[in-house]
Amino acid sequence: LASQAGVHETYGGVVPRLAQEAHKAAIDSTVTEALRRSGVSPAQLTAVAVTVGPGLSMCLEVGVKKAVELSSVHQLPLVRVHHMEAHAMVSWLPAAAAVAAPPDAAAPSAPSAPADAATPPTPPAQPTAVRSTVSTPSVAAASSAAAARELSPTGVPPFPFLTLLVSGGHNMLVLSAGLGDHTILGSTLDDSIGEAFDKTARLLGITKVPGGPPLEQLARSGDSRRHALPRPLSKTRDNSLRTSCDFSYAGLKSAVRQLLETKLPLAKRELLSEEDLQQELAHVAASFQRVAVEHLVERTARALGWAREAHPSLSCLVVAGGVAANQEVRRQLTRVASEAGLPMVCPPVRLCTDNGIMVAWTGMQRLRHGLADRPVSTSQDVSLFVEVRPRWPLGPRDPRSTTQQAQLSKRKRAPSAGQPTGGDPEKSGSKQQKDGA
Structure with a gap:
């Protein structure tokens, strides 16, 4: 739907300010076009997933601000996703797609809402990590027949x-x-x-x-x-x-x-x-x-x-x-x-390079297990809840890692991907924004 690779080729690498400008220029039209091609309206969505880190803060802020706005306007749960966890979790997608659409399926038509879309998932008492194979939900057209043919359906890999x-x-x-x-x-x-x-x-x-x-x-x-x-x-x-x-x-x-x-x-x-x-x-x-x-x-x-x-x-x-x-x-x-x-x-x-599908897929998994924030009230300033984590560890380090000591020497450490990243929207978002920086 949108790419800014050509913007950076002249410079031989990503230029942060240009990247931010390209994000701002494309974000609204990209969301609109994604919904149009999917054949769904915002009212049919179950939640909004967005990458909050790690990465360039000025670029992350553009996407998170749009996601918080969508979540607030349509009162949808907001799922904050770790970029690197999304890369790992997308490996599950082809197996789930194979369940949703047989390999010989025709080209996908306009998607229908997931079977459980009408009833939002009931969150557990406390967010917990999933330690066994997650049952694969039905998936929309973007990950159906085409994705099913890309890998043999060996099943979702069980943890660990x-x-x-x-x-x-x-x-x-x-x-x-x-x-x-x-x-x-x-x-x-x-x-x-x-x-x-x-x-x-x-x-x-x-x-x-x-x-x-x-x-x-x-x-x-x-x-x-x-x-x-x-x-x-x-x-x-x-x-x-x-x-x-x-x-x-x-x-x-x-x-x-x-x-x-x-x-x-x-x-x-x-x-x-x-x-x-x-x-x-x-x-x-x-x-x-x-x-x-x-x-x-x-x-x-x-x-x-x-x-x-x-x-x-x-x-x-x-x-x-x-x-x-x-x-x-x-x-x-x-x-x-x-x-x-x-x-x-x-x-x-x-799906190996950065893509929106991996974020959406990981967001689905986290939503199904209650790892989502309540939407911000439409009466509140959504900018207070634009929390990004440019440096966000995926988890704790094994003591044998030679970079462990350097990490421990840092005075301030961001929470890992397993910890909640958002806050209660009924409370002020200013502290959340400061803590996430």
Whole structure:
């Protein structure tokens, strides 16, 4: 419905102020068009789900403000969603879609309201994490026949499972024991793998944003063994770093820069034909991708062992986030999961990158378990309830994570995804807004 990728290509990355302006320009028409294409009116909605973090606060505020307004005007529950949990939970969607629409179903028609839409879910006495398989509700057209054909309907993966979240902003291994119940086993010490792909792509002369997909395409015609790049954290003297589940990609990116300056300086590039230059760049791309994925594989294999220690009944490895669309990443992680005797569950490629479907789907799950806020009264100023969490941990950290100490040293910590994020709309929203910043 809307994309601002083209806005940022000129700058080689996301420019916060431009991103905010693009959000403001598109938000109203995008909501209107989404409702039109779905064939529903606001009165037929059951709730409003919205990402409140983590991310750029100035962009999050645009979406949250619109969601609070819709919730207030139509008196609908407001479901606040953690962006990274949404990436993990969307892996459930194709299985649910397969239940809703057989693989041979025709193209979806205008959606009907879910079977339980007329009766809002009764919230439990206290919000609790879901620790077993959630029964799959019927889903609307956006996730019906087409999504059902994208993955084999293996069923919704039961908790607990290990989640690998890989994107431009995040690189985490998370033990998911329930909805809103996640423990971080490892995260990045510096750059995420997605950020490393994007920055390396720019070093290779790729201007598209994000740079990961075109880098992957370039790497297909290269020799991944042509250049010996250092595997991250393999030579560190810090044993806790070497044996952890944490990641580091800044050094690998720097090694690629040094390689290009040494092997392919500007003077040498000018002497090569365009075909030969692209071939040399392909070798660098392939070598980078091999080492980047090897680091991912090593840490994921270790995390599977840690997760099994805590939960011998571990059900699967879930891989989500934009980098999960990379076919080499999928191939290698499928192998790792298979060696551990587990299946790998991954969303369809189109749902790996940021999308509204994953937020809506996660919002459905949270709503069904009472994890929603009451709508703000129409007599109140909705701006007081525009709460965003640009830094919002998905959950507590495993003590073995080498980034644990740095996290504990912070004086103020945001609640995890399992804790309520909103407040009582009958109370002043100013304190909520301050606490969420």
